[in-house]
Every structure is written in structure tokens, then in C-alpha cells.
Amino acid sequence: MAANPIPWQTYHLIAVVPILVGIALQVRALAILLDIKSLRRSIHDRASRIFIAGLIFTASGVGLAILLDFFDISAKSALPGAS
Numbered sequence: 001m002a003a004n005p006i007p008w009q010t011y012h013l014i015a016v017v018p019i020l021v022g023i024a025l026q027v028r029a030l031a032i033l034l035d036i037k038s039l040r041r042s043i044h045d046r047a048s049r050i051f052i053a054g055l056i057f058t059a060s061g062v063g064l065a066i067l068l069d070f071f072d073i074s075a076k077s078a079l080p081g082a083s
Contacts, residue, residue, distance in 0.1 A: 006069050015068055019061030025054030 029051035038044050 006072055012065065012068060015061050015065035017061070018057045018064065022054045022056070022058030022061060025050050025057060029054060 029047045032038055032043065032047035032050065035043075038047055
């Protein structure tokens with residue numbers, strides 16, 4: 001089980017929001033692609049664009065969460081050898 005040793009703070013919501021939006025966009029794209037109408041090129045292309053946007057949002061949120069944790073750790077000088 002993966003665990004983050006840094007306790008959650010309210011400013012972490014800055015990273016959670018894009019992750020949730022990205023997941024919602026990916027689920028929406030999947031719903032579009034599961035419909036038989038998605039065999040039409042225009043609908044398939046639209047769903048693909050929505051899915052890619054969802055991936056970008058999710059990746060941005062994960063990257064932001066990592067940056068927030070990095071800055072939190074560096075501010076507390078919790079890194080070995082940090083002074």
C-alpha cells in the first residue's frame with residue numbers, strides 16, 4: 001500500500017481538483033467511446049480530445065502534488081543532509 005508521510009493540508013486541494021477533473025473527463029470520453037455512435041469519425045475524434053485533456057489534467061494534478069510535497073519537505077528541512 002502506498003502512503004504519503006506528509007499529512008494532508010487544505011492547500012493540497014490545489015492538486016486534487018485537476019486530478020478529479022481529469023478523471024471525470026476520462027470517464028466521459030470512455031462513455032462516449034462505448035456508444036455505437038462513436039464509430040463516426042467526428043464523435044471518435046471528439047472523445048479522443050476529451051480523453052487527452054483528461055490525461056493532461058490528471059498528470060498536471062499529480063505533478064503539482066509532487067511539487068507541493070517537495071516544497072513542504074524542503075521547507076521543513078526533512079531531507080538528509082539539508083541545512
